[in-house]
Amino acid sequence: MVLFFALPMAMTVVFSVFERTMFWMEPGFTLFAYENFFFSARLTNFLNSMKYSLISVVICFVFGFPIAVFIRKSLPQVAQHRVVLLFILPFMVSEIIRVFALRPVLQRNGLINSTLMDLGIIDEPITALIYTHTGVVIGEVLSFLPFIVFSGFLAMEAVPKYIFEVCEDFGVGPWRRFVDVILPLAAPGIFAGSVFIFVNGLGVALLPNILGGAGAVNAGLIATQAITALDFPLAMAVSAIMMATLMTLLWIGHRLFDLTKILSPLG
Amino acid sequence: MNDYANIWLHRLKWTYLLLVVLTLMTPVIYVMYISFNANGFGANEYVFTMEWYGLIFSDELLIGALRWTLMLAVVVTVVTVPMALLAAKYYKAADNKLFPVFLLLAPLFVPPDILGSALLVFFKNLNFAFIWFGDQMRTSLFDSWFRLSFLTATIGLIIYTIPYSFVVILITMGRYRPEQTEAARACGANGWRAFWDIEFPQIRAGVFSACSFTVILVFNEYTRTSLLKGGFDTFTTVLISQMLNTGMSEQSYAMSALVSFIAIAVIGSIILATMLRAETLSRVARAKAEPVMS
Numbered sequence: 001m002v003l004f005f006a007l008p009m010a011m012t013v014v015f016s017v018f019e020r021t022m023f024w025m026e027p028g029f030t031l032f033a034y035e036n037f038f039f040s041a042r043l044t045n046f047l048n049s050m051k052y053s054l055i056s057v058v059i060c061f062v063f064g065f066p067i068a069v070f071i072r073k074s075l076p077q078v079a080q081h082r083v084v085l086l087f088i089l090p091f092m093v094s095e096i097i098r099v100f101a102l103r104p105v106l107q108r109n110g111l112i113n114s115t116l117m118d119l120g121i122i123d124e125p126i127t128a129l130i131y132t133h134t135g136v137v138i139g140e141v142l143s144f145l146p147f148i149v150f151s152g153f154l155a156m157e158a159v160p161k162y163i164f165e166v167c168e169d170f171g172v173g174p175w176r177r178f179v180d181v182i183l184p185l186a187a188p189g190i191f192a193g194s195v196f197i198f199v200n201g202l203g204v205a206l207l208p209n210i211l212g213g214a215g216a217v218n219a220g221l222i223a224t225q226a227i228t229a230l231d232f233p234l235a236m237a238v239s240a241i242m243m244a245t246l247m248t249l250l251w252i253g254h255r256l257f258d259l260t261k262i263l264s265p266l267g
Numbered sequence: 268m269n270d271y272a273n274i275w276l277h278r279l280k281w282t283y284l285l286l287v288v289l290t291l292m293t294p295v296i297y298v299m300y301i302s303f304n305a306n307g308f309g310a311n312e313y314v315f316t317m318e319w320y321g322l323i324f325s326d327e328l329l330i331g332a333l334r335w336t337l338m339l340a341v342v343v344t345v346v347t348v349p350m351a352l353l354a355a356k357y358y359k360a361a362d363n364k365l366f367p368v369f370l371l372l373a374p375l376f377v378p379p380d381i382l383g384s385a386l387l388v389f390f391k392n393l394n395f396a397f398i399w400f401g402d403q404m405r406t407s408l409f410d411s412w413f414r415l416s417f418l419t420a421t422i423g424l425i426i427y428t429i430p431y432s433f434v435v436i437l438i439t440m441g442r443y444r445p446e447q448t449e450a451a452r453a454c455g456a457n458g459w460r461a462f463w464d465i466e467f468p469q470i471r472a473g474v475f476s477a478c479s480f481t482v483i484l485v486f487n488e489y490t491r492t493s494l495l496k497g498g499f500d501t502f503t504t505v506l507i508s509q510m511l512n513t514g515m516s517e518q519s520y521a522m523s524a525l526v527s528f529i530a531i532a533v534i535g536s537i538i539l540a541t542m543l544r545a546e547t548l549s550r551v552a553r554a555k556a557e558p559v560m561s
């Protein structure tokens with residue numbers, strides 16, 4: 001893991017300052033790749049993809065976390081892992097197939113539009129569902145929502161069942177219970193799940209490539225396009241920026257919540 | 268008020284949960300539905316056919332790719348699962364868990380395109396370094412060690428699958444009590460026998476689940492494999508290149524549906540096996556707990 005994961009990721013910083021040649025790169029020191037990133041439309045696209053990734057995180061949390069709470073709080077111990085396995089099911093089908101499969105669902109004459117038109121809810125197909133930022137957000141939510149359920153499920157291990165009873169005895173309402181009790185205790189897992197969704201929203205090229213329109217470009221797509229254009233230092237600069245973003249987020253998360261607690265329920 | 272006090276609230280929550288799972292599965296189910304239509308996507312008339320599935324198996328390119336994919340899946344599984352098992356054992360015993368947690372789970376957080384690009388450039392540079400070293404030693408022995416090939420794709424996939432296997436094995440290990448190993452050692456068993464005869468039977472389900480997960484993940488992986496594979500094709504890379512070049516043809520729908528059917532069948536079997544095993548164990552436990560009437 002050190003040799004083939006940590007080292008290659010650390011080396012992206014070194015390779016990003018190499019000189020670009022016609023088909024490859026050569027050792028040297030230049031910040032041209034970073035200039036190329038920060039002083040072009042790429043930065044705007046990167047910041048835009050950050051905004052849409054954050055929206056995806058919020059949507060995934062709103063729809064996914066209550067499921068994790070329900071599984072932990074209301075289901076018998078023996079049934080909990082089996083119900084979580086249900087969320088692994090869609091995740092086990094290739095992401096690329098799932099994303100491609102969204103096209104016939106979201107497009108003009110796709111499943112959603114034809115169903116809504118058959119029901120008489122709309123007269124004209126909704127065109128904003130695909131080849132727009134909305135399409136990318138839909139793709140991100142459907143691809144990554146299971147992760148907030150998994151991490152939320154692990155996080156809820158830190159919230160003993162009797163806490164719900166104590167809250168009930170004191171007449172604490174669901175909102176106060178959620179904000180004052182569940183959220184602080186389950187914070188490490190929620191944070192890890194959110195970082196996962198945020199970083200993958202920034203880095204999975206497939207989603208803007210297949211579901212996004214002209215303006216939908218994220219860091220992963222910039223890196224892939226740079227490799228296709230044989231601009232390896234730029235690809236490495238994008239990778240280094242992504243790694244720096246990830247490390248900063250994980251460091252902040254660890255300082256605030258001690259992220260090793262995520263796996264503590266497992267031993 | 269708890270859920271059981273209000274059964275309708277409980278049922279409502281179950282309905283919501285199943286609705287979310289169904290929504291997540293909708294694209295896949297819809298693809299399966301289209302794959303059996305003789306007239307393809309968007310047609311007004313639905314005519315059931317298996318024709319598109321027949322076409323897949325007559326495609327030489329696809330069968331070759333399938334062979335490579337299976338080989339890759341076997342090699343990655345054989346390496347990944349024992350490594351994940353050792354990592355889980357090390358993690359359980361470690362006092363400082365921060366480093367193993369970071370190293371083993373970090374690949375989960377790195378997007379596929381970023382990890383794939385970083386490994387691609389790393390391997391290309393490593394290959395140049397090995398060739399240079401070979402030139403200095405006046406030998407061609409080191410020439411193609413890290414040229415993009417089956418080996419580099421395997422390494423990339425091992426890095427990708429280890430966190431999943433690690434977590435799955437760790438979940439089953441959570442139920443194992445280490446005092447049993449200590450007892451076995453106290454009775455004179457060596458380390459291997461204590462593991463093989465006492466611990467492994469209890470974590471076997473997790474190890475086999477990790478194997479299944481690894482095979483499915485390798486089978487489904489596209490980005491890292493396509494960046495690191497070199498000259499051969501896998502099932503998914505063929506499928507995706509066909510989709511990207513000619514769009515979603517009826518054959519593409521059938522191929523996607525086939526991959527999904529296999530993955531769902533494997534996971535479905537695991538869920539079923541887990542349920543049956545839990546049922547058997549609880550029946551045995553109940554039988555043991557019953558008082559003996561004499």
